[in-house]
Amino acid sequence: MKRLTFLGLLIVLSPSVLGAQNSIFGIRGIGFPGRAGGVRSIALGGGSELFDRVSVLNPAMVASFGQVTVGAVSGTTFRKYTTAGTDASGLQETRFPLIFLGGGFGRSSFSYQVSVATFAEQSFDLETVDTVMVGGLPLAVEDRIIADGGVVDIRVAIGWRRSAKLAIGAAVHRLGGSSRFTATRTFDNQEFQPFQERDNLSFSGTSFSAGVLWLANTTLGLGFAARVNSSLTSELEDESSSKVAMPVSLAGGLWLGVTPRMRLMTTVRWRSWSRAQGDLVGTGTRAFDTWEVGSGLEISSGPGDGGKFPLRLGVRYAQLPFSPSDARPREWNFSVGTGAPFAGNRAVINVALERFQRDGAGARERGWYLAVGFTITPVQ
Amino acid sequence: MQRGIRFALLGGLAAGAVLSCEQSITAPGACPEFCPIGEIQLIDTVLVGVLERDTSFSGYVEPGVATAMQVLGGGAAVESHGLIWFAPFADSAAIDSVTLGLVVRQDSFQLSLVILGRSPDVTGLEITVHRISPSVDREGDFATLAPFFEDSTIVAVVAIPDDVSEDTVTTIIRIDAFPEFEAGDRQIALGLSIRGGTPAFASLNTRESALGALLTRFVLVEAGGDSLERRDLRSPEFDGFVDTDLPSPLAGSLLIGGTPSSRTFVRVALPSFIMDSSNIVRAHLLLVPVEPVLGAPSDTFEVVAEALGADFGAKSPILSLPDSLLVAAEVGVGTTDTVVIDISRIVAFWQATPDQVRTLVLRFVDEAVSVAELRVGSTRFLGSEPMLRVTYVPPFGFGR
CATH class of the missing domain: 2.60.40 (Immunoglobulin-like)
Structure with missing residues (x-):
């Protein structure tokens, strides 16, 4: 028991990199949007994002927390991309896109959850070589621009179980985080000293979200969530700052118990990312509103939400918000996963493997995403 | 058994995901489309x-405390003469590291000069060595020391081989080139010049470089009834140059x-x-x-x-x-x-x-x-x- 508690705290308090999947489509704008769900949701193509208590999309799901529970998600991305004249492969990064602590307020029907999730990931390390003219003479240079960090979403949510069929919830979000930027230029001539500039970009903003979960019966459930964000303020170390409008988000979903051992879940989400366009003028970045549709099928070995080693399959289509051209990038995800309780059902481990395909604006990105999540309930 | 395999598989995946924290995101930039806004300007x-x-x-x-001296002549627009005052000799010389013997005969001197540089395109370069009265003011300028660089004061000529740009050159000077040596305080002062019709120079190490000129006196010393040939060395106590x-x-x-x-x-x-x-x-x-x-x-x-x-x-x-x-x-x-x-x-x-x-x-x-x-x-x-x-x-x- 103590070991489990320690493990949970270790995960929750880990200072490791918090972030989500990385992508060539995350270099522009504020980065690559993070996923709202946990590992189960990833395995189900995001279809369960409104029905998964680990997910930070629907505050109503917080109502399902009774005892103190901690959890974390670790995800490793393996990817490659191709653009006109540029190929990159063997890219790999590991992030911890979600950590949370949830529980109930005694015997009341209220529950809480505090979570830190990735809102947008913007880590990249780009190298370019070029020849510039200095004093009429060609000079070979090698540039490297590095960004490491992203926008994190710190959420405090309250959920209320109105009845066995209805739960509602609300949350306050604080957007934070930072990105460390480094720009370097080295010269193919020792007369020139290498150039390096570092800066730290800090993010801040506030959001509110609300959600509802309605279970009509044991075979049908509906979920809805909405979120309103303030502008995201980015501030450099010299205190110069800029603002980018963040989207309104609306999501709706369907939970269908096909059989006692088979569930089908779908979540549809719309985000008004185009609000950022006005703040991105002059950057050569286009911002689009996006639709995301994800569906997943879960087949468990026994009745209920999981049991041991359920089979989870998912497919997801998502439009991506930022592009260097008028072409809107898109993403397809195909996923599989499973999970199992252990330690007397006090802990659950979930695993998901996702194949992603991203295309648009002349770029093509392919890769795998391996996610592992732990949920630990220290006391039962 | 099947459950065990499943647990092992699950655990392996989990461990792999957690432990594969290696990051490798360095990639060629696809600029400007997929690069950050802005560029490094130069x-x-x-x-x-x-x-x-x-x-x-x-x-x-x-020049008297510089690490080298330059001797310049041959009709150059600017000329310079080198100056070396060697430490005085004595009426005795070392037989070994602790014993002195009375000098009973002096044969000759050998002058060693360390060449640092020279006119690269002049052949047959020679440094003319002049006798200077040791009592002359060492701080004198080119004009006041000019009388010591007449033909009558020449005691030796050091040829610098055409293929030598950095090396030690030597010459022998007869003992009678310094008629007042015995009568005086046994000190040798030399002047160096370059003569001829072609402007040329030679640069030489000085005492400040720790590899300055050396003057060797070849002597016969007497000790315990025996006569022994010995070399008696002196380093400069002052060197430098004067120029126009x-x-x-x-x-x-x-x-x-x-x-x-x-x-x-x-x-x-x-x-x-x-x-x-x-x-x-x-x-x-x-x-x-x-x-x-x-x-x-x-x-x-x-x-x-x-x-x-x-x-x-x-x-x-x-x-x-x-x-x-x-x-x-x-x-x-x-x-x-x-x-x-x-x-x-x-x-x-x-x-x-x-x-x-x-x-x-x-x-x-x-x-x-x-x-x-x-x-x-x-x-x-x-x-x-x-x-x-x-x-x-x-x-x-x-x-x-």
Whole structure:
């Protein structure tokens, strides 16, 4: 028991990199949007994002927390991309896109959850070589621009179980985080000293979200969530700052118990990312509103939400918000996963493997995403 | 069993995911489409008027304490004579490390000179060795010492082989070349000159370099009834050179080098948007000679710019920086080409230490070792004023 508690705290308090999947489509704008769900949701193509208590999309799901529970998600991305004249492969990064602590307020029907999730990931390390003219003479240079960090979403949510069929919830979000930027230029001539500039970009903003979960019966459930964000303020170390409008988000979903051992879940989400366009003028970045549709099928070995080693399959289509051209990038995800309780059902481990395909604006990105999540309930 | 395999598989995946924290995101940029906003700009510009309050001071290093001497003659516009005062001999000489023996006979002297450099395009170069009265004032100038460089004072001629540019050359001098040696205090003073119809020079090490000239006296000493042949060595107790006066500099010139050596001080006042806000990746100080560089034909020397630790005039202390921060520029005698001195590392040091005084001192790397002198335009010399060429990167700003 103590070991489990320690493990949970270790995960929750880990200072490791918090972030989500990385992508060539995350270099522009504020980065690559993070996923709202946990590992189960990833395995189900995001279809369960409104029905998964680990997910930070629907505050109503917080109502399902009774005892103190901690959890974390670790995800490793393996990817490659191709653009006109540029190929990159063997890219790999590991992030911890979600950590949370949830529980109930005694015997009341209220529950809480505090979570830190990735809102947008913007880590990249780009190298370019070029020849510039200095004093009429060609000079070979090698540039490297590095960004490491992203926008994190710190959420405090309250959920209320109105009845066995209805739960509602609300949350306050604080957007934070930072990105460390480094720009370097080295010269193919020792007369020139290498150039390096570092800066730290800090993010801040506030959001509110609300959600509802309605279970009509044991075979049908509906979920809805909405979120309103303030502008995201980015501030450099010299205190110069800029603002980018963040989207309104609306999501709706369907939970269908096909059989006692088979569930089908779908979540549809719309985000008004185009609000950022006005703040991105002059950057050569286009911002689009996006639709995301994800569906997943879960087949468990026994009745209920999981049991041991359920089979989870998912497919997801998502439009991506930022592009260097008028072409809107898109993403397809195909996923599989499973999970199992252990330690007397006090802990659950979930695993998901996702194949992603991203295309648009002349770029093509392919890769795998391996996610592992732990949920630990220290006391039962 | 099947459950065990499943647990193992699940655990393996989990462990693999957690442990595979290696990050590898370095990739070629697909610019400009998939690169961050903005680009690293490189601006190269020549700034006039950013150097101010420039001035020259002389008298830093005298030839008598320099690490080398230059002998220049053969009809050159400027001539110089080398001077060596060897430590006095005694009436005895060492038999071994502890025993002295009375000198009963002196056979000859051997003079060894260490050549550092020479006219590269002159063949048959010879250094003429003259006898100088040891009692003559060593601080005398070229004119006052000129009588000691007449033909009558020649005691030897040292030939420098055409293929030798750095080596030791020797010559034997008869003992009777110094008729007053025994009667005097047994001290030998020599003068060195280059004669002939072709301007030429030779540079020699001095005592300050620890590899100066040597004078060996071959003697017969008597000890315990035996007579032994011995070599009795003397190093210089003074050496240096005297030269003819250089032409007067033009008004508004800055002087660097010469004898005694001159140094030039330049205050740098770069615009704050470059000095404080940009990254300077290269900085070159451009000095325009206002007349052909003076000195021995075909000779070269190195000029260096150093940062001052404090600026209070001629005796300002030079900041002690690692040698790696200093870049010298080689200059050839006779040239009028702009002298380019790389001060990139000094400027980078200034950027890192904003409170540091931004004054440069320009000097020869080896001061007072030759007659060479660089005369460049000052800020008052329109058209030839010193300039600064800087290549800098404005703040990147990361697209914000």
